[in-house]
Amino acid sequence: MNRTWISDRVNSFGDSLAVVEGDNQTTFNAITKSTASWLENESIAPQSVIVINGIFNATSIGLILCAYIKECIIVPLFNYDEEKVRTILDMVQPDLLCDTRSDTARCILFDTPPNSKPALFREINTRRESGLVLYSSGSTGTPKAILLSLDKLLHRYQQHNQRSALTIAGFLFFDHIGGFDVMMQCLLTGNTLVSMTQRTPDDVCKAIEKHRINVLPTTPTFLNMLLINRAYQRCDLSSLTVIAYGSEVMPKATLNLLHQALPEVMLKQTYGMSELGVLPTESKMGNSLWLKIKKAKYKVQDGVLWIKSPTAMLGYLNKESDELNDEWLCTGDLVEEQGEYIRILGRQSTVINVAGEKVFPAEIEALLLQIPYVKNSLVWGKKSHITGKIVAATIFIDEDIDQKQAKKHISDFCKQALEPYKIPRYFEFVNDPYHSERFKKINKI
Template structure:
């Protein structure tokens, strides 16, 4: 197995003094990442850290990346956290059964943990096979965060065996403890691309950094891209280097995608698909302005049952450590995403559980949100189901307005606009206005539960 891992050192060395990472004003070459990996390997060997679960706490840095690679070579299960508090680290350690906590910013500060918990059978299986793993935590929006165990062997093999792609300077928009951020890191490391850590994730700062570092690729969320349109910071900075914007993690409103293509005609927009339980799958968008996508790899199987997408892939999770598995005996995972199909292409309509049932008629929140966002004075909107004694539910909308528009006038314009473009049962009957934001720190819309 040690020989099999030499490909990492060889791959990094092949890119030599090329810039692998720009973070906090420092540039780190691929050679520097390789040196950091070897330094961590020596430290881990000295502490006899191998075949165990390790929390690595930090952010994008040469030390953090080197530590992750070194833990992989030591057959460890890696739990990346984003500069979390000691209380958060302790809680995650209890959930994951971690034996060590490592602060990437302070390599000498290795915290050994004692736990009374037996090693989970899925983790023990990895150790028995001398394979490395990755644990990611769900958001916990619907209860205790789920600890998702993936095989690092399979995730790394995807990049080891893939044809080399053209290197692109890439923004690290998603964090390392997110499957999208972890995937971006691996893609950049093993393709010779430069990864740029963002010093801030507001639209103005990101536009500034795209211009400063001549970034080619921006992975983002639809929510952030809508904010980018509203802020108009793109008018202030030179974004001519930008070639590709990928988006995922939530459903893209059609009106937002249309506006993006109008504002950035030279940029290609590509929808990605993935989830922590699956990894990030290779996709192909029908066109830059289309929401229809195709899984673009032969090693992934797709089926649709009752309009819900099911996927079978080698990179799927091994299971949850603290919840029943959602993968059936044949290896199929129910994504919960509602889709429509057209040949080999499919279009994501939203989460199956987010459907609003108005007297037996189904309403997709994203369809109504797209209509609302096409109004020039609607800055953001979340659509949800409100309980009704007559129809079971009615369509409700929480709206953030731009400027100081009178709310009564705004409500009248919204109703008229929706009546002109939506079927009657899809028109919001309850509209509430709020200030502030409707998204999480990860730039993903916060859904409102039925009330």
């Protein structure tokens, strides 16, 4: 296979604007030149393992493209501090570490014995494919190191050469499967990527107005923050045509409010995970939580979604890959079916077992959002000597309230809509941030 198709594609977009990072603007030509420079760099050996600590700039992107062409395995980090980088180095045993956060890269070569590297690296080298290592968010425990085939992830772009010339927000960074997918989509279809280094609702809305952004890929947690902040009312968002959301369950209340707030914007639910890549989907309608997974086989066993796709991971570097069974990947997502469509109910790992009854936190969280002073919530299981678990709720507020009265009000409110075993029995009220760096809820297990 001629692997330079990827640099040829980028080069075909010429002087068009590829990336906006703060005050810096990068053209596709600049990325082409950066790729060529990296290809001439003798320290980038074929099939080597490269940790890239970078940002959305020509230096970082050029190295990623060079690594693909040379069948390397890349570990993309987005602006990590030294402590985080050291943790990654200990796990992947790379040949090269490149700090590409400025125009001048700083690289360190390691004399890493081949037999000290994970066995999965040797497997992908044997396939003559480029690899991508991503880390799970760690929202339910220790982050997992996941090895994907970059060849498989980019195959759809190799087959279809279409230009769309949109401006897309880089809300998620390239150390996240969603952010990496958006970056590659922009590079290989001629879109402009606007990096969102400041991700408050006000900053994001100002960037949409300034750069006339058309597509905002983000998370339900951020969209809920946007609705609370109402920055969309203070900025001109007329250029925005699509909001794509995923990576966690979308509360129905949030989706309805978003549809009311931005009626002209198409709301598109995506489906992807670090272990799988991002799959093409089709929503039933704009304000529906039902979606159809396309171009991949799926099945539902005991309420859990399994997917068979060429883009599925080879495995984990730091744990056994029990999720893979005869090329089928257990997603860990609990779903219900309606014909060709599915609806995500929540993660299997977060389901609360109350005296044998299953409670889905997302259902309770969606209900709690209907209470005006509840800005967001996290529902989790608290140990009980009688029922095994009881439903507990961490309530995020941004105002002073009488917590005793609030607990009674919330309990009474829940009694009107929920079975007794689903009603929260324990409450805690917080003002602290309730999300991770990837704008996902940090679950309690």
